[in-house]
Every structure is written in C-alpha cells, then in structure tokens.
Amino acid sequence: ARKIILDCDPGHDDAVAILLALGSEKIDLLGITTIGGNQTLHKVTYNALAVLEEVKERTIPVAAGCASPLVRELEVAASVHGDTGLDGVDLPKPSRTVIDKHAVDFIIDTIMEHEPGTITLVPTGPLTNIAMAVRKEPMIVERVKEVVLMGGGVHVGNWSAVAEFNIKVDPEAAHVVFHAPWQVTMVGLDLTHQALCTPARQRDIESIGTPTAKFVSQLMDFFRKAYAQNQGFVDPPVHDPCTVAYLIDPNVMTVRKAPIDVETHGDLTLGMTVADLRAPAPADCHTQYAEKLDVDRFWQLIHESIENIGEGM
Numbered sequence: 001a002r003k004i005i006l007d008c009d010p011g012h013d014d015a016v017a018i019l020l021a022l023g024s025e026k027i028d029l030l031g032i033t034t035i036g037g038n039q040t041l042h043k044v045t046y047n048a049l050a051v052l053e054e055v056k057e058r059t060i061p062v063a064a065g066c067a068s069p070l071v072r073e074l075e076v077a078a079s080v081h082g083d084t085g086l087d088g089v090d091l092p093k094p095s096r097t098v099i100d101k102h103a104v105d106f107i108i109d110t111i112m113e114h115e116p117g118t119i120t121l122v123p124t125g126p127l128t129n130i131a132m133a134v135r136k137e138p139m140i141v142e143r144v145k146e147v148v149l150m151g152g153g154v155h156v157g158n159w160s161a162v163a164e165f166n167i168k169v170d171p172e173a174a175h176v177v178f179h180a181p182w183q184v185t186m187v188g189l190d191l192t193h194q195a196l197c198t199p200a201r202q203r204d205i206e207s208i209g210t211p212t213a214k215f216v217s218q219l220m221d222f223f224r225k226a227y228a229q230n231q232g233f234v235d236p237p238v239h240d241p242c243t244v245a246y247l248i249d250p251n252v253m254t255v256r257k258a259p260i261d262v263e264t265h266g267d268l269t270l271g272m273t274v275a276d277l278r279a280p281a282p283a284d285c286h287t288q289y290a291e292k293l294d295v296d297r298f299w300q301l302i303h304e305s306i307e308n309i310g311e312g313m
C-alpha cells in the first residue's frame with residue numbers, strides 16, 4: 001500500500017479525502033497533519049479529529065501545523081465551508097486530541113524514519129507546513145517519493161480570476177514547494193472541476209445506507225448550497241479526494257509534464273500557478289499537472305471506500 005501523510009484543512013472535500021484514504025486498502029494513511037486554510041487551525045484540527053471519530057478511527061496520529069501563512073495573514077473560506085469549517089453535519093465530539101509533536105516535525109520525522117522513496121506527501125490545503133518542513137530539513141526533498149497536491153490550476157482560478165485558494169493563501173510556501181527538486185503532481189482546478197457531486201452521485205453514495213454514507217451526503221448538501229451561492233456552481237466539485245484517487249489508481253486521470261511556477265508578486269495574478277506549455281517539457285522537468293478525470297472511475301473509488309468503511313474502522 002502507498003504510505004501517505006495527508007496535510008489538510010477540513011473542509012468538506014478534505015473530509016471526503018480522509019474517508020477515501022481510510023477505506024482503501026491501496027492507501028496506508030500514516031498520519032494527518034492540519035493547516036490553517038478553509039478555517040482557522042483550531043477549527044480544522046477539531047474537524048480532522050471529528051471526522052476520524054465519526055468512523056471510529058482512533059489510532060491514526062493527527063498533528064496540528066501552522067496557524068497562518070509564512071508571510072501573509074490567513075484568509076479562510078467560510079463562504080464555502082461555513083463558520084465551523086465543516087458546516088452541515090453534527091460532528092461527534094473527538095475522543096482524543098492531537099499528538100504533542102508539531103505537524104512540521106511529524107512530517108520530517110516520519111520521512112526520516114522510513115526508507116527513502118516510501119512516503120508520499122498529499123497536501124490538500126495551503127502549503128505552509130510542507131514549505132516549513134523543506135526549510136527545516138532539506139533532506140526530506142530527496143527522500144520523499146512524490147508530492148501529490150490539490151491546488152493551483154492552469155488558466156483557472158476560484159479565489160481570484162487566475163488563482164486557486166490553497167496557493168493564493170500562501171503563495172510563498174507554494175513557491176518553495178514547486179521549486180524544491182522533488183516530483184510534484186499538481187491536481188488543480190482544471191481537473192477537480194470535473195469531480196462534480198451531482199444529485200445522482202450523492203444518491204448513489206447515500207444508497208450505501210451506512211451512517212458514514214449519510215454523513216457524506218449531509219456534507220454534500222451543505223457544500224452544494226454554499227457552492228451554488230458563492231461560486232455559482234450547480235453542483236459542488238469535490239477537489240481534495242482527486243489526489244487520493246490518483247494514488248489509488250493512477251489511470252483515474254491523465255497527467256502532463258510541464259514547468260510550473262508560482263506568482264508571488266502580481267496584483268492581478270498573485271497565487272497563479274503558471275504552466276509553461278509552449279514547448280515539450282524539458283527532460284528534467286519535475287512538475288506535472290492533471291488534465292482529464294475518469295469521472296465514473298473516480299466516483300466508483302469513493303463509493304468503494306465508503307462501503308469498505310462500513311459501520312466504522
């Protein structure tokens with residue numbers, strides 16, 4: 001199984017990414033690290049613990065990370081995730097708390113304790129924790145198998161005309177991550193906007209009939225309303241699980257190698273991920289982005305994970 005650390009800011013779609021990972025035997029979720037993003041660090045950390053509690057998962061370590069971006073002030077996405085960061089569901093009270101190690105140290109220690117090339121980092125929020133880990137222990141760059149992140153986009157934005165939220169909240173951190181010489185797969189909005197939770201997909205999930213299925217459906221009810229009101233979508237795109245789906249089955253999406261850089265100064269373009277598509281990617285290109293999603297396969301993976309979770313881990 002693919003050993004991953006999920007660095008997230010739950011967040012409705014982050015919650016689905018957690019469940020997709022938990023329910024797949026192809027994924028060995030070594031730990032969850034949290035980052036201020038969709039909501040404040042305290043709220044998203046509570047949410048991560050509560051999602052695990054919801055499926056009776058009480059062993060996977062959860063480590064809290066950075067409260068705000070490297071340089072800028074934190075900007076949350078309450079318009080889409082609500083005041084709690086996971087509005088629309090009654091969350092169970094977590095029966096445990098975070099480990100006493102900071103997320104940045106958890107990331108570094110886990111990578112340094114495992115054989116080189118075995119750990120995959122899966123960031124689905126702002127990239128502050130990942131950038132801090134690279135700066136504190138540069139050795140992790142060569143030891144990590146790869147980074148598969150939800151963020152950015154090629155010619156598409158959701159937090160400005162051209163920038164995606166996770167990148168725009170902390171562009172300096174994103175710049176560090178995209179420039180470190182490791183393999184980065186950017187699962188951006190051009191891909192994730194294909195992962196729409198239509199009523200039919202939601203009904204298919206709910207038909208599984210377990211409390212977890214109901215929980216996910218309730219999350220989607222809120223997410224649909226928030227996305228319709230604030231982003232003008234008919235159905236909400238579930239961004240974050242696309243990263244985990246790619247690790248379960250790489251055929252679930254096509255990827256294209258291209259040099260990708262991050263705008264950290266522009267007025268109109270701050271946080272834009274700029275892919276250079278003018279020529280074939282150079283041989284040593286270490287960045288690629290996801291283009292086309294096999295939508296049915298994606299939702300099949302989600303369905304299977306929720307079924308596998310059954311009445312709880």
Ligand SMILES: Nc1ccc([C@@H]2N[C@H](CO)[C@@H](O)[C@H]2O)cc1
Pocket residue numbers: 009011012013014038077080124125150158164165166231239240
């Ligand atoms: N409008 C909006 C803003 C932020 C997010 C969160 N940021 C990423 C998508 O931009 C995902 O990780 C998701 O959790 C989703 C929608």
Ligand SMILES: [Ca+2]
Pocket residue numbers: 008009010011013014038124125240
């Ligand atoms: Ca997220």
